[in-house]
Amino acid sequence: MKSVESIATAARAASYELASSSGAKREACLFAMAAAIRAHSPGILAANQLDLRAAQASGTAGHMLDRLALDEKRVEVMATALVEVAGLPDPIGRIDSMWTRPNGLRVGRRRIPLGVIGIIYEARPNVTSDAAALCVKSGNAVVLKGGSEALHSNQAIAMALQEGLAQGGLPAEVVGFIDSSERSAVNEMLVLDEQIDVIIPRGGEGLIRFVSEHAKMPVIKHYKGVCHVYVDASAELEMATNILVNAKVQRPSVCNAAETLLVHRDAATLLAPIAEALIEHGVTLHVCPRSHALLANHAYCVEATESDWGQEYLSLDLSVKIVDSMDEAIAHIRRYGSLHTEAIVTNDYRRAERFLERVDSSTVLVNASTRFADGGELGLGAEIGISTTKLHAFGPMGLDELTTTKFVVYGNGQVRS
Amino acid sequence: MKSVESIATAARAASYELASSSGAKREACLFAMAAAIRAHSPGILAANQLDLRAAQASGTAGHMLDRLALDEKRVEVMATALVEVAGLPDPIGRIDSMWTRPNGLRVGRRRIPLGVIGIIYEARPNVTSDAAALCVKSGNAVVLKGGSEALHSNQAIAMALQEGLAQGGLPAEVVGFIDSSERSAVNEMLVLDEQIDVIIPRGGEGLIRFVSEHAKMPVIKHYKGVCHVYVDASAELEMATNILVNAKVQRPSVCNAAETLLVHRDAATLLAPIAEALIEHGVTLHVCPRSHALLANHAYCVEATESDWGQEYLSLDLSVKIVDSMDEAIAHIRRYGSLHTEAIVTNDYRRAERFLERVDSSTVLVNASTRFADGGELGLGAEIGISTTKLHAFGPMGLDELTTTKFVVYGNGQVRS
Numbered sequence: 001m002k003s004v005e006s007i008a009t010a011a012r013a014a015s016y017e018l019a020s021s022s023g024a025k026r027e028a029c030l031f032a033m034a035a036a037i038r039a040h041s042p043g044i045l046a047a048n049q050l051d052l053r054a055a056q057a058s059g060t061a062g063h064m065l066d067r068l069a070l071d072e073k074r075v076e077v078m079a080t081a082l083v084e085v086a087g088l089p090d091p092i093g094r095i096d097s098m099w100t101r102p103n104g105l106r107v108g109r110r111r112i113p114l115g116v117i118g119i120i121y122e123a124r125p126n127v128t129s130d131a132a133a134l135c136v137k138s139g140n141a142v143v144l145k146g147g148s149e150a151l152h153s154n155q156a157i158a159m160a161l162q163e164g165l166a167q168g169g170l171p172a173e174v175v176g177f178i179d180s181s182e183r184s185a186v187n188e189m190l191v192l193d194e195q196i197d198v199i200i201p202r203g204g205e206g207l208i209r210f211v212s213e214h215a216k217m218p219v220i221k222h223y224k225g226v227c228h229v230y231v232d233a234s235a236e237l238e239m240a241t242n243i244l245v246n247a248k249v250q251r252p253s254v255c256n257a258a259e260t261l262l263v264h265r266d267a268a269t270l271l272a273p274i275a276e277a278l279i280e281h282g283v284t285l286h287v288c289p290r291s292h293a294l295l296a297n298h299a300y301c302v303e304a305t306e307s308d309w310g311q312e313y314l315s316l317d318l319s320v321k322i323v324d325s326m327d328e329a330i331a332h333i334r335r336y337g338s339l340h341t342e343a344i345v346t347n348d349y350r351r352a353e354r355f356l357e358r359v360d361s362s363t364v365l366v367n368a369s370t371r372f373a374d375g376g377e378l379g380l381g382a383e384i385g386i387s388t389t390k391l392h393a394f395g396p397m398g399l400d401e402l403t404t405t406k407f408v409v410y411g412n413g414q415v416r417s
Numbered sequence: 418m419k420s421v422e423s424i425a426t427a428a429r430a431a432s433y434e435l436a437s438s439s440g441a442k443r444e445a446c447l448f449a450m451a452a453a454i455r456a457h458s459p460g461i462l463a464a465n466q467l468d469l470r471a472a473q474a475s476g477t478a479g480h481m482l483d484r485l486a487l488d489e490k491r492v493e494v495m496a497t498a499l500v501e502v503a504g505l506p507d508p509i510g511r512i513d514s515m516w517t518r519p520n521g522l523r524v525g526r527r528r529i530p531l532g533v534i535g536i537i538y539e540a541r542p543n544v545t546s547d548a549a550a551l552c553v554k555s556g557n558a559v560v561l562k563g564g565s566e567a568l569h570s571n572q573a574i575a576m577a578l579q580e581g582l583a584q585g586g587l588p589a590e591v592v593g594f595i596d597s598s599e600r601s602a603v604n605e606m607l608v609l610d611e612q613i614d615v616i617i618p619r620g621g622e623g624l625i626r627f628v629s630e631h632a633k634m635p636v637i638k639h640y641k642g643v644c645h646v647y648v649d650a651s652a653e654l655e656m657a658t659n660i661l662v663n664a665k666v667q668r669p670s671v672c673n674a675a676e677t678l679l680v681h682r683d684a685a686t687l688l689a690p691i692a693e694a695l696i697e698h699g700v701t702l703h704v705c706p707r708s709h710a711l712l713a714n715h716a717y718c719v720e721a722t723e724s725d726w727g728q729e730y731l732s733l734d735l736s737v738k739i740v741d742s743m744d745e746a747i748a749h750i751r752r753y754g755s756l757h758t759e760a761i762v763t764n765d766y767r768r769a770e771r772f773l774e775r776v777d778s779s780t781v782l783v784n785a786s787t788r789f790a791d792g793g794e795l796g797l798g799a800e801i802g803i804s805t806t807k808l809h810a811f812g813p814m815g816l817d818e819l820t821t822t823k824f825v826v827y828g829n830g831q832v833r834s
Contacts (some may be wrong), residue, residue: 016751020775093774099796105785107795112777114807198808218635218808239830246832334433356825357510358437360529368522368828377833378524378824379516390531390821391615391635392809404807407795408773411785413656415663416794 001179004188008143008195010173011116015141018174019113023090026136029168030086033136034079036164037129040156041075047156048125055149067123068150078129078157085133088381091399092139095408103414109405113139115197117402118189120145120211122203125153131200132161132175134384138402141174143196145189147203148181155179186211193217198392200385220397222388224312225255225340227370230329230355231274232346233266239367240270240345241277246369247343249281253314255386256341256363256373260309260319262329268294268322275301275320283316290322310336326351330358337361339388341373362388362395418596421605425560425612427590428533432558435591436530440507443553446585447503450553451496453581454546457573458492464573465542472566484540485567495546495574502550505798508816509556512825520831526822530556532614534819535606537562537628539620542570548617549578549592551801555819558591560613562606564620565598572596603628610634615809617802637814639805641729642672642757644787647746647772648691649763650683656784657687657762658694663786664760666698670731672803673758673780673790677726677736679746685711685739692718692737700733707739727753743768747775754778756805758790779805779812 018026037044048070055065091111098108117140121127128144135142146154158177166172178185190199193216200220201211212219229247231240247258263271271294275285279300286304287295295301308319309332323329333342343365344355352366363373373396375383380398387393393401435443454461465487472482508528515525534557538544545561552559563571575594583589595602607616610633617637618628629636646664648657664675680688688711692702696717703721704712712718725736726749740746750759760782761772769783780790790813792800797815804810810818 016775016777019777101794101796105789105795110773112807115777197806218806220808242830242832250833356527358433360433360436360532361823363824363826365826366828368826368831369833371833372522372826372828372831373824377518378826379518389614389635390529391637394821395824404811406778407780407790407812409780409782409785409789409795411783411789413659414785414789415659416667416786416788 004178004180004185005192005195007176007178008116008189008192011141011143011176012195014171014173015113015116018136018141018170019092019115019139021139021170023092025169026090026139027086029165029170030082030133030136032168033133033161033164034082034086036160036167037075037079037082037157040160041072044075044153044156044160045070045072047152050152051150060149064123068125068153070125070153074126078126081126081130082133085137085382088137088399090137091403096405104412105414106410108408110408111400111403111405113403116141116143116195118143118145118196118199118217120186120189120199120201120203120207122147122207123150125150125157127202128154128157128177129161131384132158134382134399134402136165136174138399140402141176143176143178143189145178145185151181187214190215202385218392220385220387220389220392222255222338222340222386224338225257226260226310226312226336226338227256227258227341227373228260228262228333228337228343229258229370230262230326230333230342230344231264231267231270232326232344232348232351233264234347234351235267235270235345236347237270237273241274243343243345243367243369244274245277245281247371248278248283248318249316250371252316256370257314258318258370259311259313260321260336262321262323262332263291264326264329265322265324271320271322272296278318281316283318286317286319288321291320294322312338326355330355333359333361340386341365341370343368343370362386421595421597421602422609422612424593424595425533425606425609428558428560428593429612431588431590432530432533435553435558435587436509436532436556438556438587440509442586443507443556444503446582446587447499447550447553449585450550450578450581451499451503453577453584454492454496454499454574457577458489461492461570461573461577462487462489464569467569468567477566481540485542485570487542487570491543495543498543498547499550502554502799505554505816507554508820513822521829522831523827525825527825528817528820528822530820533558533560533612535560535562535613535616535634537603537606537616537618537620537624539564539624540567542567542574544619545571545574546578548801549575551799551816551819553582553591555816557819558593560593560595560606562595562603568598604631607632619802635809637802637804637806637809639672639755639757639803641755642674643676643727643729643753643755644673644758644790645677645679645750645754645760646675646787647679647743647750647759647761648681648684648687649743649761649765649768650681651764651768652684652687652762653764654687654690658691660760660762660784660786661691662694662698664788665695665700665735666733667788669733672729673787674731675735675787676728676730677738677753679738679740679749680708681743681746682739682741688737688739689713695735698733700735703734703736705738708737711739729755743772747772750776750778757803758782758787760785760787779803
């Protein structure tokens with residue numbers, strides 16, 4: 001077993017060749033990686049069986065087993081994703097803008113890879129393949145550290161990816177894989193700031209806090225998504241209901257699902273029918289006293305406590321509050337939100353614009369579901385994660401967010417006076 | 418004296434009003450701040466006398482006294498800088514791009530301030546005013562912590578700026594000033610990650626390392642500038658000489674001054690005349706054995722040791738090495754450089770492009786002096802600092818680098834299927 005440091009050092013060395021490779025070569029590698037995943041499908045599934053049996057033996061919960069499990073279809077989805085990423089526009093080498101200075105210097109900002117990206121993740125083995133695809137496409141080497149419960153699956157996937165890279169003509173070390181189930185491997189990774197430029201942790205809040213506290217390099221992260229839908233005075237009932245049901249019910253376990261409904265007092269008559277629709281979908285409402293008084297059906301209502309505001313339920317629960325004004329809604333979001341995603345339902349032009357301007361979150365929507373806060377849905381082509389801190393990237397991150405720019409300057413002998 | 422936490426908390430509260438203020442209001446405030454600096458010039462100069470007398474009494478070196486000293490002209494330069502920053506294009510609210518999704522959602526990336534920026538700096542009192550100007554223009558509140566040696570000067574400047582803000586109609590708390598000469602105030606600041614979004618340290622390497630190690634929030638930094646000039650085989654003598662003299666001699670104490678000269682062996686005949694010109698300007702050369710053999714005048718040459726490569730002299734010293742190839746030059750830069758700024762002197766088109774592509778530094782120049790690695794010189798309008806880490810910003814940082822973008826989404830009832 002190679003040491004974490006030797007894997008990261010090899011990734012750093014390989015990153016230079018990768019960074020100056022042509023887009024065509026990176027594309028060819030991604031095709032070869034997809035082919036290798038398909039060719040090694042039986043081996044990947046066999047490795048996955050080892051992980052599944054161990055997980056069953058240790059009494060892992062059913063929904064965790066489902067996240068871990070692979071079948072032929074899921075392996076094919078991984079291969080298809082590699083092909084799709086291969087076809088995205090190449091960000092590397094792009095000159096975002098260029099201008100000429102009075103002294104004749106031509107100054108451009110040229111897009112370059114970040115270098116080496118560390119990904120620390122839990123559960124789903126497809127992250128191994130998806131994250132590697134985005135890194136290779138954007139010219140970055142990657143060091144992958146998956147969860148111990150998926151070690152054999154991740155290992156088999158990583159080996160196939162490395163084989164594809166070599167076939168495509170890039171060093172296999174471009175995709176570094178930490179072949180260890182030890183937690184200490186994470187700690188070893190987090191001090192390698194000479195080798196790894198940035199860490200992206202993907203997993204529960206505990207993992208993310210641990211990584212943020214111990215990493216010597218920058219970390220791109222989001223802790224949680226406490227997304228609000230604000231139903232303004234001028235909202236239409238049908239639209240508000242559709243958006244609320246979609247935002248809460250379609251997939252409650254994800255970070256862009258709604259967790260709180262705020263209703264302007266002048267739209268209070270909308271609350272009862274919206275609540276009925278949500279309750280029909282099995283939602284439990286955690287309501288403020290004014291909301292409680294407006295609702296007839298109290299079987300699925302509980303009184304909200306202070307801890308309900310700011311709660312990321314990730315379940316069929318929704319906190320509900322009547323507010324006296326849009327500014328009260330904005331202040332509530334500022335106090336209890338997570339800078340992730342908020343939506344307003346309104347037909348008032350000026351208030352829509354004010355909400356878009358004043359709400360500080362990474363995605364702010366008018367008359368659309370919070371579930372659109374996703375790189376693919378917003379049109380980034382792909383998503384490596386979502387950042388709720390403002391530095392480097394804010395919101396869903398695509399290929400561009402895995403790059404930076406350097407200044408390139410074309411002169412003809414200029415000196416500074 | 419207010420606590421550090423109360424100053425930062427007040428800055429955070431004020432930042433919301435600032436962030437949604439109009440560009441016209443921020444511009445008016447900057448004009449009022451300039452007027453207040455001019456009006457309080459006598460008080461600022463009197464405060465500066467207190468600092469100067471204390472510094473003289475404690476035996477501060479002459480060049481440090483010069484950095485600390487203000488006179489009417491220097492105060493006027495501060496006021497002029499405020500007016501100039503007021504006139505720069507407003508980055509806030511700018512939609513960098515907008516597109517429509519197949520489902521009709523219109524998605525835009527809207528530029529917003531980072532929030533609250535902490536600046537920790539040493540020496541020159543004008544940083545108080547210059548940093549505040551850039552933060553206010555870009556819609557950011559700022560928390561300033563200057564060096565203890567300039568406490569009275571910084572205090573007088575900050576009070577004038579706050580008076581101008583209030584006159585212009587924004588909260589004075591937008592410019593927070595930590596009124597303490599205690600080192601512990603820095604530590605208090607570095608844990609306030611709820612209040613301060615990013616820290617920019619400006620000063621010596623010791624300060625920057627201390628801040629990086631202890632800050633709970635992201636830090637934008639550069640440790641040092643070890644800038645290389647590579648004279649390629651096809652370089653012209655006159656251009657190479659002019660660039661080297663400018664890069665080394667014009668202002669040796671700054672981070673974008675050249676520290677190492679690399680010469681292709683096929684341009685070895687250029688070394689002697691370039692060295693003569695540098696020696697004439699008082700430069701001491703730290704030379705490799707091959708360079709030594711090429712130089713006749715050894716009075717200003719010393720033999721380079723391993724520690725000369727990678728040395729940031731900040732003085733009239735230059736390390737010199739003959740290389741066998743451009744790739745050897747690039748490998749040398751990769752090993753000993755600081756990702757700051759490198760220049761090639763060449764007349765070979767393909768090699769110029771290869772250098773621009775392969776050199777990983779934040780500014781890479783062809784046929785121009787390294788001294789152009791500066792926000793003003795590159796056309797950013799102003800500069801808050803230079804980043805040599807790739808996250809968020811890489812290279813000279815202007816107003817745009819004090820902002821981020823959020824996604825704004827215009828829908829008409831879309832839900833995710």
